Amino acid sequence: MHVLITGAAGMIGRKLTARLAKDGALNGKPIRKLTLIDVVAPLQPGDFAGAVETAVADLSQPGIAETAVAQRPDVIFHLAGVVSGEAETDFEKGYRVNLDGSRALLEAIRSSGGGYMPKVVFTSSIAVFGAPFPRSIPDDFHLTPLTSYGTQKAMVELMLADYNRRGFIEGVGVRLPTICVRPGRPNKAASGFFSGIIREPLAGEEALLPVPETVRHTHASPRAAVGFLIHAAGLTRAQLGPRINLTMPGVSCTIAEQIEALTRIAGPKVAARIKRVPDALVMRIVSGWPERVDATRAMALGFKAESSFDEIIRVHIEEELGGKIAA
Amino acid sequence: MHVLITGAAGMIGRKLTARLAKDGALNGKPIRKLTLIDVVAPLQPGDFAGAVETAVADLSQPGIAETAVAQRPDVIFHLAGVVSGEAETDFEKGYRVNLDGSRALLEAIRSSGGGYMPKVVFTSSIAVFGAPFPRSIPDDFHLTPLTSYGTQKAMVELMLADYNRRGFIEGVGVRLPTICVRPGRPNKAASGFFSGIIREPLAGEEALLPVPETVRHTHASPRAAVGFLIHAAGLTRAQLGPRINLTMPGVSCTIAEQIEALTRIAGPKVAARIKRVPDALVMRIVSGWPERVDATRAMALGFKAESSFDEIIRVHIEEELGGKIAA
Numbered sequence: 222m223h224v225l226i227t228g229a230a231g232m233i234g235r236k237l238t239a240r241l242a243k244d245g246a247l248n249g250k251p252i253r254k255l256t257l258i259d260v261v262a263p264l265q266p267g268d269f270a271g272a273v274e275t276a277v278a279d280l281s282q283p284g285i286a287e288t289a290v291a292q293r294p295d296v297i298f299h300l301a302g303v304v305s306g307e308a309e310t311d312f313e314k315g316y317r318v319n320l321d322g323s324r325a326l327l328e329a330i331r332s333s334g335g336g337y338m339p340k341v342v343f344t345s346s347i348a349v350f351g352a353p354f355p356r357s358i359p360d361d362f363h364l365t366p367l368t369s370y371g372t373q374k375a376m377v378e379l380m381l382a383d384y385n386r387r388g389f390i391e392g393v394g395v396r397l398p399t400i401c402v403r404p405g406r407p408n409k410a411a412s413g414f415f416s417g418i419i420r421e422p423l424a425g426e427e428a429l430l431p432v433p434e435t436v437r438h439t440h441a442s443p444r445a446a447v448g449f450l451i452h453a454a455g456l457t458r459a460q461l462g463p464r465i466n467l468t469m470p471g472v473s474c475t476i477a478e479q480i481e482a483l484t485r486i487a488g489p490k491v492a493a494r495i496k497r498v499p500d501a502l503v504m505r506i507v508s509g510w511p512e513r514v515d516a517t518r519a520m521a522l523g524f525k526a527e528s529s530f531d532e533i534i535r536v537h538i539e540e541e542l543g544g545k546i547a548a
Numbered sequence: 549m550h551v552l553i554t555g556a557a558g559m560i561g562r563k564l565t566a567r568l569a570k571d572g573a574l575n576g577k578p579i580r581k582l583t584l585i586d587v588v589a590p591l592q593p594g595d596f597a598g599a600v601e602t603a604v605a606d607l608s609q610p611g612i613a614e615t616a617v618a619q620r621p622d623v624i625f626h627l628a629g630v631v632s633g634e635a636e637t638d639f640e641k642g643y644r645v646n647l648d649g650s651r652a653l654l655e656a657i658r659s660s661g662g663g664y665m666p667k668v669v670f671t672s673s674i675a676v677f678g679a680p681f682p683r684s685i686p687d688d689f690h691l692t693p694l695t696s697y698g699t700q701k702a703m704v705e706l707m708l709a710d711y712n713r714r715g716f717i718e719g720v721g722v723r724l725p726t727i728c729v730r731p732g733r734p735n736k737a738a739s740g741f742f743s744g745i746i747r748e749p750l751a752g753e754e755a756l757l758p759v760p761e762t763v764r765h766t767h768a769s770p771r772a773a774v775g776f777l778i779h780a781a782g783l784t785r786a787q788l789g790p791r792i793n794l795t796m797p798g799v800s801c802t803i804a805e806q807i808e809a810l811t812r813i814a815g816p817k818v819a820a821r822i823k824r825v826p827d828a829l830v831m832r833i834v835s836g837w838p839e840r841v842d843a844t845r846a847m848a849l850g851f852k853a854e855s856s857f858d859e860i861i862r863v864h865i866e867e868e869l870g871g872k873i874a875a
Contacts, residue, residue, distance in 0.1 A: 312714065351790065361690045364706065365791050372710040376703045379691065383699040387639065463678065464692050 752874030
């Protein structure tokens, strides 16, 4: 089994690499080789017996996708892409990386011929949906993204389904909810506070909450996201049918419920590190985001998220803090 | 008012050109110039006082789209594309013409700058939907096309909405139902019989019916289709909101109801020219097509189709047969 990961240096890419290296197998078969591609140098996994090849490369540049699939990886996790903020501020880069890069990968596979038909797991996003929403977004809700990022993800989903239908790939699109708790330093994403109000207090730092505690959102941990990708790689064409782009499950909760969970796990002193500083702009952006998704199909296909926000916090404490909370 | 029509030599393109030439105006403003582009030479409209420029050109080739918008047409009807059968048999051509050609047009507009923001009316199709369907397809039904053609139309719809949202164009996507009665000779489209069983008997010829009379489908006349495009050109950004891709209304009826209408209008002798010759392949293809669409939004926005299949037949007799039926 040869596995290719694009966007391998990103947060999910690193965690997926680590998990595959640790498991040493995928779909019940030993992994003999990992190929890791990103525009910044991917890290070598520490504890992996197989071969590892890393490349600093941009799939949207001529010839790169062909090189990436030349050794015919059996499973391709296609995570590479620019994030929503950057796709919005740099229109051309967003289309070049998120659309053209993905298309180049699909075309490189198609044109390699000889019956090559890898599994392609594509990370999409619930940004393919746009407000106004029903109370909960059903699996058959239409695609009306309100960002260039969401547009590019939806376009690639459509192309993935067509290449799958035509027999060029075995495709599956995984629409991730907001990943929480995101490790690392605060970033400028409008969604950053969902992680920040957990991560910073647990690390002994103050966190700003720019929206009311009534705001509801759907979350899954980085560990759950990696689990989605690995589970997706094991699904068969018969299981998926023609509708291969799936909304992932998650924990839907309000900010108040997030804070209650933090208080339960880490105590009121930690939760008191959250400072309410209302921000009208962030509130306006967040009001256009989905509150709940049904994810009925994904759950029927065996995808599993956490069952509570408490569990999401515990995953973060275990994976990122070595089990320790700053008192 | 300068109007550009791409795909001007096609059936709808010719009828749209004729209608605009006859009206001499669009959105209440005189048309001073019509620019007609197609890969085959567009015909000059007979009775038009303004200027007409025609070009034989393929938008997907370098520089063509830039030339097409260099004179900054106020309204662009983007009809150019290969049909569903060809997009299925020639995968590369379908993506090149239907996706890359449309993207080249949008990019040429965006990069021309200087506040240029034309109205772009794009002909999409209900092929953006794919079975299984609910009893009637609602306006918020998801995009899961089952053809490369439907995939390309859905991808351009998404891109159109993003370019509209970003202020590069005033876009509107018009999802046409099956156009019936299609004039001209029978073609090889699987949907051809819907028109054939009306057109051929009215012309004194035999027509084959490959599916049971219980098959239900949604139809609009070529005249209604042209009406949709012209109405779309007059809609404002405020009327449309962010969801600019609209499912058009039509007449939903069974084959039996089509034949009853033909009998009412032309008599049993004409209707007797329909021969039942079941074809399992056609039946299988047709069973994946939508039977009904809600088109609630389009109707609320003022789009109008025929109110009965009788009316659709009468439009054909009037427009194509000079009012005469072959007895």
